[in-house]
Amino acid sequence: MNKCCNPDHPHCTYWVVPGESTCAGGHAQTAPESDGSSFGLLNTMRNARTGPPSAPAASGYSAPARVYPQLHISGFDPRAAGGRQSLKMELRGMPQDCAPSLSICLRSELIPHGALQQQFIRSVHGDWRPVFVEFSSRGKEHGQYQIHAEIVSKDDSAQRQWECTFVILVPRVDASLNEIHRTFLSTHKNVRVMADDAAIARVSAQGGNTMDIDVTARNAGIAHLDLGAPPGKVDVGYSTIAWDEDLIEIEQPRSGPSHPHPTLAASFINAAPENGACRHIRLFAMEEVAFGRFELADPEADVLLHHFSADGPDCAGLTRRLxxxxxxxxxxxxxxxxxxxxRYGLLLDGVWPGKNKPVPLRTGMKIEMSASIKGIVLLEVSAVMPHGVILHRIDEGARAECFVLLAADTHPGYPLARHNALPKAATLPLFMHHQGGFWHIDQLTGKETALAPTPKQEKLSRIPAHTRFASDPYPEHWIVRSGAAHSPAAA
Known part of the structure; x- marks a missing residue:
C-alpha cells in the first residue's frame, strides 16, 4: 500500500493499492519504484515472481525464473495455545508426471509419536485432495517448533522427493489476544497502514486483488478503511493464518538400493548373553506383522511364538493353543x-479387547496369548518409537528373545524424537529399515551403518561382544515357507 504520489497534491492523505492508476481523490499516480525498505523489496520480488515473464535481454539469453511446487498450509490459529489444532495442507504446482498418489511424512515434537504419514491423492481434474494434520501444543514450552515435511512420488520408473521445513509459533498460555494478534497475526499482513500523532489514514481497496490489510490508528490518529467491491464480495477473516512453503526437490541416486544386504527380517544372535540380555533380537520391517504359532513347515505368521517352560521352549503342548x-x-x-x-483370544492388560477390534499400543502394555489359558506367551510393550515398536517377553522366555518391529523403508531422523521406553528397551541398539535393509544408528553421533553378516558388528555402539547378524529372523531353525504361507485363516 502506497501513499498518493501525485506531485501536484503533496498533502493528499489517501493510500493507493499497488497497481491502481489513481487514488480515491482522483489524482493520477506514477509507477512507483522500490523505496529501498524491506517491505518495498518484498513487494518488488513478489511482483517479479508472479508477474508475466520479462522480455529477453539484448544478448538473446534470459534465465528462466525458477518456479517451485508449493505446500499451502492454512487453518493455523495461534490463539489455541495449549490445545489441539488441525492444519489443512494442499499441494500446488506439482509436476504432471509425478505419481497419482504421493506420500507425505511429517516430523515434529508437536505431532503425536513424533511422526505422521498421510497420502495426497490426485483427482481426475488434476488437483490434489487436501490432507489434515492434527497436532497439540499441550504441555509444550512456548516458542518456535519446526515441522519437517517430506513428499515422495513412487512409480515403476523412478522416485522423486520434495522437502520443506516450516515453523509453528506457540505463544505463552497467559498471552492476551491483543498480544497474540500483534505478535503473530499482524506479521503476516502484506499491506500495513498506520496513522500516528493525529495523522489521518484513508485506505480505499477496490475489488480485484487479494490483500491482507492491517490498519492501526494511535495517538489520536484517524484511520478510514473503505472496502468497496462492486463486482464481487469482500472476505474478511481474523482468526487463522495461511501461507505457502516452497517444496525443494531432492536429487535421487540413479543407482538401485545402496544397502549391501537387503532384507525384511533379520536377527542378532548373542552367543554369551550377560546381565539379563536376550540371546536373540529379532528384527522385522513390515507395515503389518502377524504373530502366531511356531511351525517348521509353512508357518502362517511372521513372528513365530512358542511356549517356554522352565526347561526351555516347548514346541508342542501349550504351544498348540496358539x-x-x-x-x-x-x-x-x-x-x-x-x-x-x-480363535483362542488375546488379553491386553488382562482385558479381552474383542476380536477384530484394533487397540493402540502404549509403553508398558502387557499382551497375553491366549485368553483361555494363562501363561502361554506373555509380552510387554517396552518402547513405542516414531518408526517402530519393541516387545519383550516377560515369561520364561525373557532371556531367549525380544522383538523389534520397524516401519519398512522409513528413516526416523536424527536425533530421534522423544518417546517413552522402559529401561530394558533403552539399553538396546537403535535400528531402522531404509533402502531395503537394516541399519544401526549411533545414538551419540548419528552415524549410520548398514547391517550385514560380517564379523565387525561388535564395534557398533550397544552391540555386546560375541554377537553376530543373520539375515534370517530364526537362524537356529530350518523353516520352510512355500507359497501357502501367510494364509489369513486362523488355525
Missing part, C-alpha cells in the same frame, strides 16, 4: 495398534 495367526500389529497414522485375529 493360532497360526494369533494377533496382528500394524502401523497407522497415529502410531501402532494390535488386533486379535485368533
Amino acid at each position: 493360532s497360526g495367526r494369533h494377533a496382528v500389529i500394524r502401523r497407522t497414522r497415529n502410531g501402532f495398534e494390535i488386533e486379535d485375529v485368533s
